[in-house]
Amino acid sequence: MSDKPTLWQTLLSVLSSFFGVQSERNRERDFHGGHPVHYILTGLLMAALFVIAVILLVRWALSLAGA
């Protein structure tokens, strides 16, 4: 239980917060062993990636319409 979450697990936890569903087991693990700063930084990074993805999606949609 007191194991520190790995980078991969931190990423998955941030993604599940984006999605809005997280299992109780992972939540316990994050809140016992995790450090808030790791989640905040990962969250900011993922939010930036999300914005870029939306921009690319819109560009792609517009390029389809323009063709």
Place this chain on the structure above:
Amino acid sequence: MVRITTITIGSGLGLALFAASAQAEWTVNLTPGVTDVSRSVFDLHMTIFWICVAIALVVFGVMFWSIFHHRKSRGAEAHNFHENTVVEVIWTIIPLLILVGMAVPATATLVKMYDSSEAELDVQITGFQWKWRYDYLDHNLDFFSNLSTPREQISNEADKQEHYLLEVDRHLVLPVDTKIRFLLTSNDVIHSWWVPALAVKKDAIPGFINEAWTVIDEPGIYRGQCAELCGQDHGFMPIVIEAVSRDDFQQWLADARADKQRVTAAAERTWTLDELMQQGEQVYLRACAACHLPTGEGVPGAFPALKGSAIATGEVAAHIDIVLNGKSGTAMQAFRDQLSASELAAVITYERNAWGNSLGEAVSPAQISRLLEPTTGEAEQ
């Protein structure tokens, strides 16, 4: 008591149903319209409607089945659990897919709606309290389109006709099979130009120019209204589009321009007092009576009376000035661009000689057209 109430409600309902069937074209659904875009909008609306119906059937079906199947009399017992990640993931993913599925056709329609490029005809639409002005850019033609429903119908002194509050003195005439771009703006407050048959509803905002476009497929009359609450007469500034063939449109353009020249020329000749009074009454009822009332008595506290007023019975220069340039900070508009020189002269003459105002003098159209010269429409462009 109860019986009386039931009968009243019953007959009221009967009347309502009768009224509904009396309006033959009345329907609950969106109109499919007469343009490619309006049909896409209609199809989109129907697609989403049927998706909603399917969701409702599935959700309520499962709910009712569960309630019935697991009823207490059959010995069903609640299964107590706190959370279930799998179920939560499923009920998040399914709506996500549905939303993406709806977004794809919606985006395609929106992109189409916003592509106003390569238009053949540009029409500038300006909202005024409470009328629209249409400006055929590149064709040197502009005019105001005013409500033409008679006052007697509005005040219930005459029967309301078929196009009650949806009729204007001058139609916006447009050619069919032509890409037309609308440039929307406003002179005073925010209006919204809405014609359901074209699926165009766009805000007209002072200081901004919004764009919309259409290609009308079928000739006909299409009616619309202002869709943004813009003051007292918000419901009295309808839109009437007359879609005609391309040839008829060219003919109409030529005729309308010739008419405009005739009106300008008319200002040069001499008018009699009777002529001015006669035209003045018509102009007054169309342009002034909404606020100052047909009796010239105004609305105390809101719109001043003209009957016996200091301006309408005083110095003529001050009267001409307020009609031409308006009065800032009040609802009194500047009419110099809204009416022709002869209309302005006629209405000022009328105001000075009607309802017991009896100055007996005529304001001549030539006198007004000299005042209009420095800032007439052409000089601005």
